[in-house]
Amino acid sequence: MELLRDWLFDYTLRNVALGSALLGVVSGALGCFAVLRRQGLLGDVLAHAALPGICIAYLLTNAKTPIVLLLGAAAAGWVAALLMMQIVRHTRIGEDGALGIVLSTFFAFGIVLLTFITKRGDADHSGLDAFLFGQAAALVEEDVVTMAVLGGFALLAVALFYKEFKLLAFDAPFAASLGFDTNALGVLLTSLIVIAVVIGLQTVGVVLMAALLVGPAVAARQWTSRLSAMIVLSALFGALAGLIGTLISVSDESLPTGPMIILSLTGIVLLSLCLAPERGLVWDAMRRALQRRMIKAED
């Protein structure tokens, strides 16, 4: 009962819970397409690559307004995705090599800029390193509103291009043969994932963002084989992980929010893998044990 009262009336808690749940919904929905296109680690790369963008945006404007920093992050994420595509398409370096290079060297450049800004003696720099591990507890109403607007835009785009994205995820050559510009659709989808990543950076930080795109989608996939149901479930799982993580970290001051969200999400993934009807590993093991017994009985 006390918890419920806190929920409704505590300003900070409401912002953190709302922000985390929102992030879960957006990254859960978009993560489905990333996972189905076997680009699960794209979010990881975009999150790391955003760091230099954030720092450059700050250096150029000297402002810490969320929208300016997020624009910088989006621009850097875009450049990273483009570079990655060029490496994969035109050289013999594999996709994983391209991911690894772009992720680590963009991040390294971001660290150079971050330490440069810190040592320049700016009293006002403190907000930037929050992006490394995220600072869900510091979310204010302005942040939540920004997240809601950007996330709402991304979800709307998914709804508008649902059929095209579906085709792209399951049979890209067929989509191309029907006359869809698969390149443009891929770029659009990547841009939407950039939005999800960018709103996630403030909450869970660079490293843990990868899990928020992959986890809900993988969990949802176990329960259904329909894309529409998978997206809805994935968004729900994302939101659930956000809420559970927030509540746990509120109950104990020393537990950081971002990691708690990810660990809750991991729990949901494991439960889904084991217990989902039909695909659950537990049922699989039971079926096999039953068969073994039947074969023995026949012998």
Next chain:
Amino acid sequence: MSASVVMILTGVLVATACALPGVFLVLRRMAMMADAISHAILPGIVAGYFLAQGPSLPAGFAGASLAAIVTVALVEALQHTRRVGGESAIGIVFPAMFALGVLLVSKYFANVHLDTDAVLYGNIEFAAFDVWLVNDLNLGPRSLWVMGALCVINLLFVGLCFKELKLATFDPGLAAALGFSPVLIHYALMAVVSVTTVGAFTAVGAILVVAFMIAPAAAAYLLTDDLGRMIALAIGIGAASALSGWFVALALDASVAGAMATMSGLFFLLALFFSPSHGLVARARRLRRQRLRLALENLVVHLLNHEHQVSEAHEAEIAHLSSELRWSPRFARWIVAIAKRDQLVQQANGYLSLTAAGRDLARQAAASRDREG
């Protein structure tokens, strides 16, 4: 030894130790496994810190190696269920391990030495001050001992198993048929990657170690087709990144490890664009040359086909060429200009005719096209 020399030497040793397994990670398309391992060892390091009641090298190594083994096993177990794609399995396991590590750090070591930011980008700046004392005898900076030992271990591993690694990387089927277990080689490589990552962790952190492993090796992959040369080049590029990165860091007063890793990215970018064999510029030029040659051949073959026909005059008009060969007018004018410069065709009264050289080229091209069917 001055602090700067220790930093540069540490950087060079990290680059060398990382480049050796890095080459095989790039060739075997397992680069992201390095990323997963480097993040996932955090809880192991924290557990080692906890058990040894403070920073202890053996405890840290043991904990981190255990965590790395758990990570590799978990990723493979998840992939084995066939419920999760390969890259998704990585994306689930390593953030969970990392989150566990951050949780342990902030729960139990909130005010202790384990700084969470340093987990990501290391503390090479303090390399000179962390000395190894044995019975009050100062043996010099610990980072040099650790990374030097890792360099020796990795050199021995690659040197002694060179044939096996090469075979298992380029032809795993043949390797298995000849009796080398590709699985064994795989786990040996994973072990080397883990131990190297743990050693480099204090100096360059969880994310930059990935840059040291992958970027120089990938740059070398674009420069040569010979495995031995690729390894040497990767080490050279890594060392050059460490050296030049230190100067960049000095100039900007920024993170040394970050600058070193950034330089390795810059070297990769240079190789990506300007490698004579696999670079984007060389590739674009090669494509352009092929396109030009094909167009010239098309032009002379077309003229040859219509030589001494009634329609010859009409077929040889430049305007007609662009519709017949489906060229844009601009492209047609450009090709004709080059053909004239190379004295393959000549122009009289507004239409084109073949020179002797042009006729030879056309016959050759037509013959080789007939052969290829």
